[in-house]
Amino acid sequence: MVILSPIPERDRDGASKPDRRNEYSIERCGFTILIDNREGHPYQFSEIWKAKEKKWSIPWKFEKLKTGDYTIDGKSDLITLERKSISDLFGTLSSGERRDRFREEHERMLHFHFAAVVIEASFDDIIKYESGLNPRSVIGTMESWMLKYSVHWILAGNRSNAEMIVFNILRKYNDGIT
Numbered sequence: 001m002v003i004l005s006p007i008p009e010r011d012r013d014g015a016s017k018p019d020r021r022n023e024y025s026i027e028r029c030g031f032t033i034l035i036d037n038r039e040g041h042p043y044q045f046s047e048i049w050k051a052k053e054k055k056w057s058i059p060w061k062f063e064k065l066k067t068g069d070y071t072i073d074g075k076s077d078l079i080t081l082e083r084k085s086i087s088d089l090f091g092t093l094s095s096g097e098r099r100d101r102f103r104e105e106h107e108r109m110l111h112f113h114f115a116a117v118v119i120e121a122s123f124d125d126i127i128k129y130e131s132g133l134n135p136r137s138v139i140g141t142m143e144s145w146m147l148k149y150s151v152h153w154i155l156a157g158n159r160s161n162a163e164m165i166v167f168n169i170l171r172k173y174n175d176g177i178t
Contacts, residue, residue, distance in 0.1 A: 024053045031174045032073040033060040033167070039069045039083070043163040058167065067108040068115070070166050072174050078113045079173050081166050085159070086121040086129055093141055094133040106149040114173060116152035117142075120162045123155055 027050055035042045045058040065071060068080030082105065084092065092098045109115035119126075127135045142153045156162035 024055050026055050026057045029056050029058040029171065031059075031170070033058060033170060034063045034065060034071045034073050034076055035060055036065040036069045037062040038064070041085070042069070043083070043166060045163065045167055047160075048164060048167050056167070067105055067112070070170065072170055075174070077111075079170065080109060080112050080115050081169060082115075082117045083162065083166065084117060084119050086119065086125055089119055089121070089126075090129060090131045090133050090138060093138055094131065103145075106145055106151055109151045110149055114152075114169075115150075116154055116169065118154045118156055118162045118166055120156055120159045122157045125157075126155070 033045065039062075042062075045056070045060055048056045048058060050056050061073070065076065065080070068082045070081040070083065071079055092102050121129075123139075126138055129135055129138075145151060146153050154162075154165060156165050
């Protein structure tokens, strides 16, 4: 499938010509992403590029997941990814009840072949974040829980990077690249 710019360029005579800069093909992803139906701000997976001129078409659907926010249909007992914005991360780790639930989620993640928390922030963003919780405490929790629960914590830098990382981890896991 080829998609062209909706407003074509014009040549010297005023005739329209296709804008090759906006031309790309679409490749359908070979699996379906499951998104937890309680996910507050889910990824749409609509702007993931395979190459300069090739975009992924990524099927996804909502389903209630016991652990995590994203997984692969048919492999939901093997891989799980939890998404956290920086405000959600600090809120989760500062509240006793929410922190306890997050710890319980990490305990469930022990049973997965691969589990990760993908943070939509960088290390510097966390250190500079202003809240009632000391940023060093957040970093300490991340380090401790990575070791205790064998869960990867990925600092993606921003939401767009996190979305791409979530897709690429799921794609590579599905393709057998582990």
